[in-house]
Amino acid sequence: MTNGNSGNIPLWRRQMDQLLGPGKYKITKIVQPAGPAGPLMGGGRLWHGFMISAEARKHPNFVAMLQFVDWLCYDKAAKEFVKWGVEGVTYTKDAARKRKLADGIGYLSLNPGAKKDLERDYGFALNALQDGLTTELERSMQSDEEVAFQQATLSSRKPAPESPPAPLSDAEREQVTLLTTPLKDTVDRRTLEFILGRKPLTEWDAFQQELEAKGSKRYLELVNTARQRYKDKHG
Structure with a gap:
């Protein structure tokens, strides 16, 4: 394969x-x-x-x-x-x-x-x-x-359904850029380790905690705020 x-x-x-x-x-x-x-x-x-x-x-x-x-x-x-x-x-x-x-x-x-x-x-x-x-x-x-x-x-x-629109402001976009770089690197690296068996799935919760430490919750807050703002304005 x-x-x-x-x-x-x-x-x-x-x-x-x-x-x-x-x-x-x-x-x-x-x-x-x-x-x-x-x-x-x-x-x-x-x-x-x-x-x-x-x-x-x-x-x-x-x-x-x-x-x-x-x-x-x-x-x-x-x-x-x-x-x-x-x-x-x-x-x-x-x-x-x-x-x-x-x-x-x-x-x-x-x-x-x-x-x-x-x-x-x-x-x-x-x-x-x-x-x-x-x-x-x-x-x-x-x-x-x-x-x-x-x-x-x-x-x-x-x-798959399209992601709902969530246009970011300039300030939000700058914050998201800073957050997504380390988050993406971590997700890519850990995903490969899980697939290849280098890390057991019992460490999944620890993986989630690692993402939170790198700002995953803040990232979601920014995107969800932008989504709600767009929804309020455009329905």
């Missing part, structure tokens, strides 16, 4: 091919275990973004730039272009409209051993330009293991 990005799967597959031989092993991405709150799916809902400088409005091509950004972000053909490149050059489509990278061009698990890479040599499939892809386009380059993992996750998990 190991952890890593889904892009590591082709590497693991090549290593297992060398170690055991093709077809003599199985790679599976495991859906995260459910905790006390039940089978929830966490994680942020934001991906890459961009900003346009206020100075850009003075440029003679400002409107053209906005048109390009609109095309890049919302046009279906643009999304396919960003993902796969130029049809007939970097990829082809069969009669069923299924895409295939051109010979000699590889990317992740596609065309392993190819001399050129779709991202490195051609500038396509860049993560920063892949906002708003359809599910079909998003999965068109993913490994079978990654697609199976996503399907299993979506069928067995529900999104």
